[in-house]
Amino acid sequence: MLQFTFLGTSSGVPSLTRNVSDLAVRHSKNKDWILIDAGEGTQHRIQQTNLTLQNLKAICITHVHGDHCYGLLGLLASAGMNGRKDALTLIAPKEIQAWLASSMQLTELYLPYEINFIDVTTIKDKVQINNELSISAHALHHRVASYAFAIEVTQQQKKLNVEALNALSISKGKLWGDLQQGKNIEWNGDILQSQDFVEINTQQVKAIVSGDNDQPELLHQACENADLLIHESTYTQETLEKVGASPMHSSAKMLAEFAESVKLPYLILTHFSPRYHDAKGIALLEQEAKQSYTGQLFMAEDLKVFELDAVKTLSKISTPE
Incomplete structure (x- = not known):
């Protein structure tokens, strides 16, 4: 139901193996997708995937x-140069809107599509992206105002009661189709109600994607019915204690303890300090998290793709070449 493509997993600056923060989330039922953050180089990473700006x-x-x-x-400009016409929703702090307006004026950038800007502080409930995909926002704690986004997909599957239809000798065809579409039909002089022959199964998944945050417990309520948390894990606890509180980031230990406390089934760590970008460094972060978290833990990597399916199972579906 939801696919997650990590476009960038480094904190602060890019390295040879990891770009800075950007995550694509696609509704696997169709080609619709959303982008969480857009660090420098995001559009280059997108070109290495099957995602399109359209x-x-x-x-x-x-x-x-x-x-x-x-x-x-640059991403917005490229979308326009590639012929985008459809409006684009942008959910962000209001400072982003001011920065874009100034930059567009000073660089003479004119977009051939509309940007529907939503100040993240004004979101009280959910922003509906399409009929099945919605986004809500949750305040975090960082050096500047920072937010997590809860992404939910709710879809319904309609299944005909074939045994009941066969018992009435209704042949497969248009009448079956009408019933499945919610239409009542006439059969042997009787009106058959669609609701009597259609079973509706509702499926829902929810993932939390967090911005920078040194207090994971702020997501306690948001994670109560979540299947997955994707959160920054910039340092090990030892390094965090050495650098002090001023960066206002989380350690792998902090995240693991929080995820365990709310019984999250899946946790993906990302936003790693460049000091951990080699295999030994990532192993240190992973080992620290596993000491406190008993759920399924994954370490993000650029261009790695995960899927959260309808039965709430998270799996890795591809890895970088």
């Missing part, structure tokens, strides 16, 4: 720090 429905910016937004302007 099918991009919304962009969510967690906070104003450059490693989460400096790629936004």
